[in-house]
Amino acid sequence: MSSPTGGPQTAVIIEDDPEIRHILAEVLESAGFSTVSVGNGIDGVHAVLTYKPLLTTLDVNMPGIDGFEAAKRIRAQSDTYIIMLTGLTDEADVVAGLGAGADDYLLKPFRPRELRARIDAAMRRSHAGPGGPATTVPSQDTVGPSVPGARPVTSDLPTVSPSAPTPRVPVASEASGTEAAASVDHHPGATVGDAGEWLEHRGLRLHAENRLVTMNGAELDLTRTEFDLLATLLESKRRVRSKADLTLVLRGESYVTSYFVGDADKRAVEAHMTNLRRKLGDSAANPTYIETVRGVGYRLTAESA
Structure with a gap:
C-alpha cells in the first residue's frame, strides 16, 4: 500500500505483548504497510502523532494508560483508522471502545487472516474523501513488505492464543x-x-x-x-x-x-x-x-x- 508520495503507508502497533506485536507486524507488512511498534499507550499516542499512520492497532489492557484512554487522545488529534484488539468480551466494553474513537473491534484470540481481511475492508471504505474514490488496496495475494525478510501472511501463521478459535458461522x-x-x-x-x-x-x-x-x-x-x-x-x-x-x-x-x-x-x-x-x-x-x-x-x- 503506497502513500501519495510513493512510499509505503505507515501503521502503528500499540501492544504490550511482544509475540502479538510480531504477528501484527507480519500481517500489516504483508498488506504493504511500514510498521512502527510500541509497548504502551503513552508511547502509542506519541507514535501516532509523530508518524501520522493510515491505520493503528490498539490493545486495551496496557501499562500506563489503557486502550480506551489512548483511543480518546489519538482521536482528538488524528483520523487514523483504529482497530482495537482485546480479550474483553462484554458488550459494554465494545461500546466503550467504539465510543472512545475506535473504528473496529477485534477480539483475541484472532486469526491473522481475519485481521488482514478487516484491514483490507477498512482501507476500501474509510479513506475516500467525500464523493471521491476509495484508496486502492492490494489483493490478498499481493505482498509488499516494508522490512527486509518480512514474511507474507499465510494460513499457517499462529493464532494469538493457543486456545482453539471459535468456529465462524456462515452468513x-x-x-x-x-x-x-x-x-x-x-x-x-x-x-x-x-x-x-x-x-x-x-x-x-x-x-x-x-x-x-x-x-x-x-x-x-x-x-x-x-x-x-x-x-x-x-x-x-x-x-x-x-x-x-x-x-x-x-x-x-x-x-x-x-x-x-x-x-x-x-x-x-x-x-x-x-x-x-x-x-x-x-x-x-x-x-x-x-x-x-x-x-x-x-x-x-x-x-x-
Whole structure:
C-alpha cells in the first residue's frame, strides 16, 4: 500500500505483548504497510502523532494508560483508522471502545487472516474523501513488505492464543432469503435515487455523496461507521437488515456465503448502533428512527407514528 508520495503507508502497533506485536507486524507488512511498534499507550499516542499512520492497532489492557484512554487522545488529534484488539468480551466494553474513537473491534484470540481481511475492508471504505474514490488496496495475494525478510501472511501463521478459535458461522445460515434479496422496498416519504440526492426520514436527512447528515436542519457529527450504518438503513427502508448483513456492508463485501461473521462482529454492530442512536436522541424501547427487530436485526421505523 503506497502513500501519495510513493512510499509505503505507515501503521502503528500499540501492544504490550511482544509475540502479538510480531504477528501484527507480519500481517500489516504483508498488506504493504511500514510498521512502527510500541509497548504502551503513552508511547502509542506519541507514535501516532509523530508518524501520522493510515491505520493503528490498539490493545486495551496496557501499562500506563489503557486502550480506551489512548483511543480518546489519538482521536482528538488524528483520523487514523483504529482497530482495537482485546480479550474483553462484554458488550459494554465494545461500546466503550467504539465510543472512545475506535473504528473496529477485534477480539483475541484472532486469526491473522481475519485481521488482514478487516484491514483490507477498512482501507476500501474509510479513506475516500467525500464523493471521491476509495484508496486502492492490494489483493490478498499481493505482498509488499516494508522490512527486509518480512514474511507474507499465510494460513499457517499462529493464532494469538493457543486456545482453539471459535468456529465462524456462515452468513447464509443467519439470514433469511428476504434479507439477502437485492431488491429494496420503497416507502412513502423517503427519497431514494442517485448518489447526489438526499435520503430522508422523519426530519432526518442524509446525503451520501457529500457524507452529510442533518436532523431537523442541524448537522450531526457521525463517525464513518455510524454514517455507513445509517445510510444503509435509510436506503433499505422497512426491509430488515441483519447484523451479519450490516457487518458485510461495513466491510464492503458482497452478500455471499464465502464470507463469515462471528459473534464479535455482531457485538461491534450493536455497539455502533448504540452510539448512533445516542447521537440521534433515539430510544431502542420507543424508537423514532431505528427499530430493533428482535433476533433478526434493524430497520427504519414507519414514516408516521
